[in-house]
Amino acid sequence: MASLHSITFSTKTVLYVFVLASSIAASAGNFYQDFDVTWGDGRAKILNNGDLLTLSLDKASGSGFQSKNEYLFGKIDMQLKLVPGNSAGTVTAYYLSSKGSNWDEIDFEFLGNLSGDPYILHTNVFSQGKGSREQQFYLWFDPTADFHTYSILWNPQRIIFSVDGTPIREFKNMESKGVAFPKEQPMRIYSSLWNADDWATRGGLVKTDWTQAPFTASYRNFNANACVHSGSSSSSSSCTANSSSSNAWFSQQLDSTSQDRLSWVQKNYMIYNYCTDTKRFPQGLPPECQTS
Ligand SMILES: *[C@@H]1O[C@H](CO)[C@@H](O)[C@H](O)[C@H]1NC(C)=O
Ligand SMILES: *[C@@H]1O[C@H](CO)[C@@H](O)[C@H](O)[C@H]1NC(C)=O
DSSP: OOEEEEOSSSSSSSSSEEEEEETSSEEEHHHHHHHEESSSOOOOOEGGGTTTEEEOOOSOEEEEEEESSSSEEEEEEEEOOOSSSOOOTTTEEEEEHHHHHHTEEEEEEEESSSSSSSEEEEEEEBBBTBOOOOOOOOOSTTTSSSSSEEEEEETTTTEEEEEEEEEEEEOOGGGGGGGOOOOOOBBEEEEEEEEOOSSSSEEEEEEEEOGOHHHEHHHHHHHEEEEEOOOSSEEEEEEEEOSOOOOOGGOOOHHHHEEEEEEEEHHHHHHEGGGGTTTTTTTTTOGGGOOO
């Protein structure tokens, strides 16, 4: 039942073996199977036989978890329901990261707020230790009322951040302009809930109200169609895709409908874009920002 084929790309002889088999499920949502709680002394909990994970934060500590696997490219979806009510000062981070001083990283960070005031969704991309590529958004829904899907599509050509299937940000591979692109270092998924009231809400003006603690964020329906890095060899990954989807993500790009959705988000919900922050880059905008 399994069909195997391999893809070689770029100048590196990296072999990707795609295993497409109905018997090999992609990592569809069991937190016991896919993640380890890494800190928080009992504040992170896996519940409902592995279907649900909750992180909590109180004055003494936050909490966090990480994936057991390392991935080198993938389409990774997670549903999150953020800290409700007065979440000012709290930050829920959900990101991919490699190790070392030249690390790569793809970030979602959710900055809490007073009841009724909007969360900020903060995004960033690091390649070989260089970040400073922030884009921030408001959301078009209340992210604390229900679960919503936050996705990272990461393939050799692009990184696309999506919310409920709507792309909010694209970071293209612009190695041709001398911009490093994450493509050689496998990354793990990390998430944590912590106190950042020195900067998170209105730039640090609004502090965490500890009378509201513990603060809780919830996770469910993790799904990864991704290349799981084997660890042993530095250049080998096996990429699994489940039966109802395919490995299309490996070369996926934005079609015109998605491009329109992206423009809609950027026009109506984007509140910060490093690529337009000329004050911050008096010597000129970073090369990946110069589209013409
Ligand atoms: C397969 O992938 C699809 C789409 O990403 C997802 O909805 C579904 O839950 C996955 N199923 C399994 C068994 O992995
Ligand atoms: C919190 O609400 C204020 C007032 O609406 C807004 O300016 C700010 O961007 C919101 N988000 C954060 C994280 O401060």
